[in-house]
Amino acid sequence: MPMSHPLLRQQCLINGVWQDAMDGATIAVSNPSTGDVLGSIPRAGRAETKAAIDAAHRAFLDWRTWTAADRANLMMKLHDAILADKAELGRLLTLEMGKPLAEAVGEVTLGAAYIRWFAEEARRVYGDVIPSPWKNRRLLAVREPVGVVGAITPWNFPNSMIARKLGAALAAGCTMVVKPATQTPYSALAIGVLAEQVGFPPGVLNIVTGSAAEIAAEMCENPLLRKITFTGSTSVGKALAAKAMAHMKRVSMELGGNAPFIVFDDADLDAAVAGAMLAKFRNTGQTCVCANRILVQSGIHDAFVERMATAVSAMKVGDGLQDGVVQGPLIDMAGVRKIEEHIADAVAKGARVVTGGARHALGGSFFQPTLITGATSDMAVARDETFAPLAPIFQFETEADALRMANDTEYGLASYVYTRDLGRAFRIMEGLDYGLVGINEGLITTEVAPFGGHKESGVGVEGSRHGIDDYTTLKYACIGGLG
Numbered sequence: 001m002p003m004s005h006p007l008l009r010q011q012c013l014i015n016g017v018w019q020d021a022m023d024g025a026t027i028a029v030s031n032p033s034t035g036d037v038l039g040s041i042p043r044a045g046r047a048e049t050k051a052a053i054d055a056a057h058r059a060f061l062d063w064r065t066w067t068a069a070d071r072a073n074l075m076m077k078l079h080d081a082i083l084a085d086k087a088e089l090g091r092l093l094t095l096e097m098g099k100p101l102a103e104a105v106g107e108v109t110l111g112a113a114y115i116r117w118f119a120e121e122a123r124r125v126y127g128d129v130i131p132s133p134w135k136n137r138r139l140l141a142v143r144e145p146v147g148v149v150g151a152i153t154p155w156n157f158p159n160s161m162i163a164r165k166l167g168a169a170l171a172a173g174c175t176m177v178v179k180p181a182t183q184t185p186y187s188a189l190a191i192g193v194l195a196e197q198v199g200f201p202p203g204v205l206n207i208v209t210g211s212a213a214e215i216a217a218e219m220c221e222n223p224l225l226r227k228i229t230f231t232g233s234t235s236v237g238k239a240l241a242a243k244a245m246a247h248m249k250r251v252s253m254e255l256g257g258n259a260p261f262i263v264f265d266d267a268d269l270d271a272a273v274a275g276a277m278l279a280k281f282r283n284t285g286q287t288c289v290c291a292n293r294i295l296v297q298s299g300i301h302d303a304f305v306e307r308m309a310t311a312v313s314a315m316k317v318g319d320g321l322q323d324g325v326v327q328g329p330l331i332d333m334a335g336v337r338k339i340e341e342h343i344a345d346a347v348a349k350g351a352r353v354v355t356g357g358a359r360h361a362l363g364g365s366f367f368q369p370t371l372i373t374g375a376t377s378d379m380a381v382a383r384d385e386t387f388a389p390l391a392p393i394f395q396f397e398t399e400a401d402a403l404r405m406a407n408d409t410e411y412g413l414a415s416y417v418y419t420r421d422l423g424r425a426f427r428i429m430e431g432l433d434y435g436l437v438g439i440n441e442g443l444i445t446t447e448v449a450p451f452g453g454h455k456e457s458g459v460g461v462e463g464s465r466h467g468i469d470d471y472t473t474l475k476y477a478c479i480g481g482l483g
Helices: 046-063 068-084 086-097 101-124 160-172 186-198 212-221 234-245 269-285 298-313 333-348 399-407 422-431 465-471
Strands: 012-014 017-019 026-030 037-042 128-130 138-145 148-152 175-179 205-207 225-231 250-254 259-263 291-297 352-355 370-373 390-396 414-418 436-439 472-479
Touching: 012 046, 012 186, 037 186, 046 148, 046 175, 046 205, 046 212, 068 086, 068 101, 068 160, 068 186, 086 101, 086 186, 101 160, 101 465, 148 160, 148 212, 160 175, 160 186, 160 225, 160 465, 175 212, 186 205, 212 225, 212 234, 225 234, 225 465, 234 250, 259 269, 259 399, 269 291, 269 298, 269 390, 269 414, 291 298, 291 399, 298 352, 298 370, 298 390, 333 352, 333 370, 333 390, 390 399, 399 422, 414 422, 422 436, 465 472
Parallel strands: 148 175, 148 225, 175 205, 225 250, 259 291, 259 414, 291 390, 370 390, 414 436
Antiparallel strands: 012 017, 012 205, 026 037, 128 138, 138 472, 352 370
């Protein structure tokens, strides 16, 4: 990636000014496919974050007064700019994160869709006129923007995770300070470039890169920041929420998952295999909604495994910029070590590797797409989110067994079911303790539907008409003296 590329920035964006860390410290950013250093970003901390929050607060005092239509019109310009540059944004995303280019461009397109959706929703933030118990008073409830929002986003979807938070915040009348992952900061900074180009006022969007601990601490403790939205692991989310709630911040948490993918005997076998491939191996298995446990009914088990093995073995692994590649590298070597630990644990407890199971010949953090059978509830793959290209097959006998196994986890984000029995589809959907349920579909995320988990998978929802609510606060007004 040439350093002169117009969408590449290697500085923080604070109050409309691109700037380095105050002490000049930097963090290198590398391409996980090649190991090449792409560039660097500032290692900012509390001081830079405070400056960004101050700027966002000043901008908020004006931004909140804009009409919903004016905010929506400016957001549509950002949507159009993202789509106009989706090819280059996709390439930048692939360089810093490793996912295949087609997936990267698809993510950018989804990110733009979130911006457009919330631009449209900006004009539909309604309140209520409440029937009054008094003849001489009128009661109103209105929704107002919560204020300055701090967003901490992950490396696995560096464009769309920001877009769906930013879209809701901007539409509600909030301003934002974004802290992107240090592994994949350039997609976020590129959104800042485009926002600047289309005319967003300084301070409405600020982007700070650097120390997660220092930036999060300032967000949690600074009284001018009123809400924190986070996507990441459950352990980090719990710690962050506890710190934020110590200062009575609003929080939205989109956390970890342990998605079951249930295949019943009556399922369309080809459709189920295709759905499992999509739900499991998209983004090299590095998504919070990935199929982490594939539960297959005994009558179809062997046929499913045979077809799944054929599909997994045919996957082309490589640099995401190369034609035909459908799986890139893991983000780092920690991911490689985790999948190795899960495979070793499973094999030691009786599982069998059907295909894959080892580091790829390409080296680095590339790993073979892997399918194992004989998975059981005492294995690490049953409890822990692998976040890698490992598909473990669990066998079950009855519908009750499937539901019990699927819900046997503290997580509750995404789940998938394949069956041609309509009654069963509804029974399982209603019985699954998950925020998202895909019936005969392996890819279900869309800007028009709510995205959020049950249990320890999070708090709040993103996307849909509900997604803007977490960025507003209710105010009740009792107007008297009308008699």
